[in-house]
Amino acid sequence: MEWYERLNEYFPEHEMKDPRQLQALIEDKDVYHKEETDEYILLYAEFPTFIFIDYFLIKPERRGKGVGSKVLNQLKQKGKDIILEVEPIDRDDEDTLRRANFYTKNGFAKADRILYEREDQSGEPYEMKIYYWTPKETLPQEVVLEKMAKACREIHNFRSQRYYGRVVADPDEVLNLKRRPDLS
Numbered sequence: 001m002e003w004y005e006r007l008n009e010y011f012p013e014h015e016m017k018d019p020r021q022l023q024a025l026i027e028d029k030d031v032y033h034k035e036e037t038d039e040y041i042l043l044y045a046e047f048p049t050f051i052f053i054d055y056f057l058i059k060p061e062r063r064g065k066g067v068g069s070k071v072l073n074q075l076k077q078k079g080k081d082i083i084l085e086v087e088p089i090d091r092d093d094e095d096t097l098r099r100a101n102f103y104t105k106n107g108f109a110k111a112d113r114i115l116y117e118r119e120d121q122s123g124e125p126y127e128m129k130i131y132y133w134t135p136k137e138t139l140p141q142e143v144v145l146e147k148m149a150k151a152c153r154e155i156h157n158f159r160s161q162r163y164y165g166r167v168v169a170d171p172d173e174v175l176n177l178k179r180r181p182d183l184s
Helices: 002-010 021-027 067-074 094-105 141-158 161-165
Strands: 033-038 038-045 051-056 081-086 114-119 125-133 174-176
Touching: 002 038, 002 051, 021 033, 021 038, 021 161, 033 174, 038 067, 038 141, 067 081, 067 161, 081 094, 081 141, 081 161, 094 125, 125 141, 141 174
Parallel strands: 051 081
Antiparallel strands: 033 038, 038 051, 081 125, 114 125, 114 174
8 A cells, every 4th residue: 555655654653553554444434535646545434515625745756846736626616615634734844834834725724623532553642633624604613513523433433443443523622612712
């Protein structure tokens, strides 16, 4: 699985799914898809009302040439909300800033009211940010949270007991919505 090795080289270890889980998602989940070309690798789930991008990697020599935007635009043509996870910006890691800017440039908004914190295999917490795009005028963050909870249940936790011996992303534990400040 050369595509897995390429993802594994790029994404932080704690963000990578077990290769057997990814293969099972591709083979056994009708909603889960893998696209691999000479320019990119994309793993995503397409649900009736939204798309969840699980992994998206542009080959290094193709970055900055519009490939990523083209792929996102093809997904947008489906007319569904799109959600994905992005590492928080780390001023010491230029890639984190570049990724966040890429999604913002492509019309995605950060769900700034959603707190999303998971644990790696050793129990260490790590935070992710949720970004979303919608073809509608607005998308309440409560709805983004519901869609992300579905992605946790159906994608992250797909056979997770088998591969990790635990539920890896219980939405009731890893997702929280900050209250809006009282404007009175």
